[in-house]
Amino acid sequence: MPGLEDLYREIILDHYKNPRNRGELPEPAISVEGHNPLCGDEITLYLDVADDVVRDVKVSGQGCSISQSSASMMTQAVIGRSVTEVRAVIRRFKSMMAIEEDGLEATDAEISLGDLEALQGVVKFPVRIKCATLSWNTLIQALDEAG
Amino acid sequence: MPGLEDLYREIILDHYKNPRNRGELPEPAISVEGHNPLCGDEITLYLDVADDVVRDVKVSGQGCSISQSSASMMTQAVIGRSVTEVRAVIRRFKSMMAIEEDGLEATDAEISLGDLEALQGVVKFPVRIKCATLSWNTLIQALDEAG
Amino acid sequence: MTPSAVASPDWQRIRSDFPVLRREIDGRPIVYLDSANTSQKPESVIDAMASFMREGYAPINRSAYRLAAAATDAYEGARSKVARFINAARPEEVVFTRNATEALNMVAQSWGRKNLRPGDAVVLSHMEHHANIVPWQMLVDQIGIELRFIPLTDDGLLDLDGLSALLDGARVLSVTAMSNVLGTINPVERLVAAGRAADCMVMIDACQSVPHGITDVQAWGADFVAFSGHKMLGPSGIGVLWGSSEQLELLPPFLGGGNMIDDVRLDGFTCAPVPAKFEAGTPAIVEAVGLGAAVDYLESVGMANIRRHEMGLTRYAIDSLRARYGDDVVIHGTDNVELRGGVLSIAFRDIHPHDLSQVLDESNVCVRAGHHCAKPLMRLLGANATVRASLYLYNDRSDVDALVEGLDGASDIFGL
Amino acid sequence: MTPSAVASPDWQRIRSDFPVLRREIDGRPIVYLDSANTSQKPESVIDAMASFMREGYAPINRSAYRLAAAATDAYEGARSKVARFINAARPEEVVFTRNATEALNMVAQSWGRKNLRPGDAVVLSHMEHHANIVPWQMLVDQIGIELRFIPLTDDGLLDLDGLSALLDGARVLSVTAMSNVLGTINPVERLVAAGRAADCMVMIDACQSVPHGITDVQAWGADFVAFSGHKMLGPSGIGVLWGSSEQLELLPPFLGGGNMIDDVRLDGFTCAPVPAKFEAGTPAIVEAVGLGAAVDYLESVGMANIRRHEMGLTRYAIDSLRARYGDDVVIHGTDNVELRGGVLSIAFRDIHPHDLSQVLDESNVCVRAGHHCAKPLMRLLGANATVRASLYLYNDRSDVDALVEGLDGASDIFGL
Numbered sequence A, B: 001m002p003g004l005e006d007l008y009r010e011i012i013l014d015h016y017k018n019p020r021n022r023g024e025l026p027e028p029a030i031s032v033e034g035h036n037p038l039c040g041d042e043i044t045l046y047l048d049v050a051d052d053v054v055r056d057v058k059v060s061g062q063g064c065s066i067s068q069s070s071a072s073m074m075t076q077a078v079i080g081r082s083v084t085e086v087r088a089v090i091r092r093f094k095s096m097m098a099i100e101e102d103g104l105e106a107t108d109a110e111i112s113l114g115d116l117e118a119l120q121g122v123v124k125f126p127v128r129i130k131c132a133t134l135s136w137n138t139l140i141q142a143l144d145e146a147g
Numbered sequence C, D: 001m002t003p004s005a006v007a008s009p010d011w012q013r014i015r016s017d018f019p020v021l022r023r024e025i026d027g028r029p030i031v032y033l034d035s036a037n038t039s040q041k042p043e044s045v046i047d048a049m050a051s052f053m054r055e056g057y058a059p060i061n062r063s064a065y066r067l068a069a070a071a072t073d074a075y076e077g078a079r080s081k082v083a084r085f086i087n088a089a090r091p092e093e094v095v096f097t098r099n100a101t102e103a104l105n106m107v108a109q110s111w112g113r114k115n116l117r118p119g120d121a122v123v124l125s126h127m128e129h130h131a132n133i134v135p136w137q138m139l140v141d142q143i144g145i146e147l148r149f150i151p152l153t154d155d156g157l158l159d160l161d162g163l164s165a166l167l168d169g170a171r172v173l174s175v176t177a178m179s180n181v182l183g184t185i186n187p188v189e190r191l192v193a194a195g196r197a198a199d200c201m202v203m204i205d206a207c208q209s210v211p212h213g214i215t216d217v218q219a220w221g222a223d224f225v226a227f228s229g230h231k232m233l234g235p236s237g238i239g240v241l242w243g244s245s246e247q248l249e250l251l252p253p254f255l256g257g258g259n260m261i262d263d264v265r266l267d268g269f270t271c272a273p274v275p276a277k278f279e280a281g282t283p284a285i286v287e288a289v290g291l292g293a294a295v296d297y298l299e300s301v302g303m304a305n306i307r308r309h310e311m312g313l314t315r316y317a318i319d320s321l322r323a324r325y326g327d328d329v330v331i332h333g334t335d336n337v338e339l340r341g342g343v344l345s346i347a348f349r350d351i352h353p354h355d356l357s358q359v360l361d362e363s364n365v366c367v368r369a370g371h372h373c374a375k376p377l378m379r380l381l382g383a384n385a386t387v388r389a390s391l392y393l394y395n396d397r398s399d400v401d402a403l404v405e406g407l408d409g410a411s412d413i414f415g416l
């Protein structure tokens, strides 16, 4: 049994207590809701994409330390990146979460996840993977809506 | 375990092979269908009642030795009797089949079932009770329809 | 409740009847506080099922050989036990379903599609489980009925002041006997009387109440009562719809197939008598046997004893939490244990319930963190989630102590 | 079929894995010939269920502690096993239901009410089980659809000559893969192709085929396939609806409640992803674990081996009956064991099936006497009832011999 320290790393607790890019974006930013039916978490993700670049992302709503910190770190990891890069980051993150998806590309491995690496410990707590990926799945939906 | 001889008494096999009052009655006799969903038996019972007397009963359809012999003996036991008497016979028979019904009357015990007593052995084979009572339940329905 | 129930049960022996509770993880016992979700099974239930599969397994209602006749008796015997347990007038009033959810859906669909017209109102409460909300919402889509919700008071009771206004012109009243989030025990008889007065069909979701106290469906006088086997020491895969003979007679069948028919021709079918009419296909035979054994077990302890035991433990839990944490802990619902069962939904020091339950799990304390399938109620409480600790006959003070102790561990990690 | 399946199983050892078959009544062993009705359970299934209840019982999909996470894994693991067993493309294509009957009703109701309009035709066959007739007859009443029936040839095969005419303009083709009365194995791939060509939704009732041979739902290519756990060595209380991902995605939910929702508000709900969308309420957790163990057991024997074993026994049974009784015995269906499974519906010397089975029961020979939930077919055969002996992997020649011998006893009593 892995200890809780694998899960609740300091950096995670920091993002949880001081979430970055929290809030809302006005229209025409896209907004998408995400739920984790297991724990009741609900977030709303706002996405501003222009010229194929993720210009801004904000997240509102409530959630546990894992879902909130993951969302916070995610915003940092994607703002300013091209949509193609962001999709690669998403793939990379999901593969770290041990989620098998089609289309992991060879180059994805090179992408650094920065702070997000701290979430690696979540894999040992399978139930929490859904917490960690909530904001990511919501982001995918928002990107799809952005076209 | 009771032996099969308790079930397949000679008199039962006789009524099975040579059923009495088999056939149909023309209208205005009442006809009612009965099913035993367990074994697929289907009978049609025809009832001719006038002036509160069961003038004639006929039974058609197929069934196992128990249901057919029971029907045959039943017709003999009820033809010519008043409806009130017939209802008493029915109660008496059902009580022999260990079926608890409301309204068994004190005088019912005095009613002789004649040949039908041979069916007593059926009680030891609970699954067959439904066979034995098929024609009787159909008769009850027919009497109810006769008003 | 039953002659065999003892006056004062040996709760330690009872606890030892549950194999899961004898297990240890990491050298520590399991502290199971999730019985409102699903209950553990005593040896006697596990053995009844295994023995039946080892010695008596056979089809029911279809074949005539002795093994099959005995299996049919076992299945029908379980029906009789359940009927007696809830004081049904007749065994035929007990319909076996997969779970309470199916029972509630069956009534919503079969009764509802027969009897409800566009614009008809169905009255529920704001504390219902999804199982008593979503089936009616499906009818909103299918028929165009209107839903009304009985509001709650601040301490989590049904606010019945406006009930007659809500019931005015309504066709259905369907309410839970006990909240799976707040623990609130609702005044069923009063609700039924109000529903009757308004000419409503009345259904009671008794999922949380049947396992924990005496149930008397005749005294209740509702039209339908639904509950699940797995919350009352029985196996998964079986639930109960009780209906008054009158209502079941009138209710159209829900599923079609074997066992529920009297006759089938290419051009149509006729139905078997109640309850077979509602039990299409091969039923949960082994599970019925298990549920029968669960009823036997509960009766041997005595439902009044169980209720008393849980009332005492609930009192102890509330008092312990408050003594240790004061205002840092919020316990939803009423403090009056006469009015509530052993279900404690709590919030603790801004620590998210999911994180709380994770930390509690470190000390093998099993609680549910989430919305408890009652999202409308959660929104009313202003919480996405709570941690819910729920008690049953096999719990004791040590379980409560472990919960109280465990919360502190969460504070350590989150620095709150 | 699987790497672990042996080339030539030890059938005596297999027989001894089934506790009921080791029992004796009146000093004689039980001759169980009613597996088309429901099958016996091997030790491994009984033990898997009992151990799970003893050691790992917990809620699934709801709570986050380790015991609950492990239970969820066990439940989802069973789903994966079943998916692999029938060669489904993805585990999510496997929906757990109570039984095949519920699966068939689910599709008839959820797909039917969404897609069928008055006058639309649904094509069934004349050899269907009530479970694949009555749900559609309910739609005749509810929607006003029209039912058409594929006729049978004299030796009990589907008469496919007029199939394209029957399918012309039809919306649904729903047919059994194997008759539970005649034993006939139908050409599923050909049926699916014909249904596809006519733009029909195609459903296969695989209740009798899945337990007895290799199933490849991808090769079949139907939209839905239904079967039951209890006929394939699994427990009662669980069945399977397989659906193609595409169809399940489009299918509206059948029952509403917990687990099947994404969100619930007072004014409406949204659905969880497939397969949770179709599993409302607490599912048959223990039963899923048991079904997973049943699949393991079947795979360890090998489905091709089982089919071969039963083919041999069926041949032996037909030959023995004919050799002993000549024209006094009627065996319904084809004599060609390539085209039939081990289900033998027989008529014997004018002795009523119910009496026959009663006499057979004297020597512990368990057969079903009745209409086998296929009354339209029985009417076609001109019989109210037959005696049906059905074989499975645990049967051997001694069982067949006991059947053949037992029939003579009936002749003695009835003097026929």
Ligand SMILES: Cc1ncc(COP(=O)(O)O)c(C=O)c1O
Residues within 6 Å of the ligand: C258, C280, C281, C282, C283, D036, D037, D099, D100, D101, D102, D129, D131, D132, D176, D178, D179, D180, D205, D207, D208, D228, D230, D239, D373
């Ligand atoms: C061909 C066929 N279809 C459907 C069923 C119904 O199965 P269940 O009773 O398990 O729902 C059966 C078995 O009874 C069957 O043989």
Ligand SMILES: Cc1ncc(COP(=O)(O)O)c(C=O)c1O
Residues within 6 Å of the ligand: C036, C037, C099, C100, C101, C102, C129, C131, C132, C176, C178, C179, C180, C205, C207, C208, C228, C230, C239, C373, D258, D280, D281, D282, D283
């Ligand atoms: C109040 C209430 N109603 C209905 C249900 C649904 O029960 P099940 O999931 O067994 O169908 C539950 C439990 O989950 C409940 O607590």
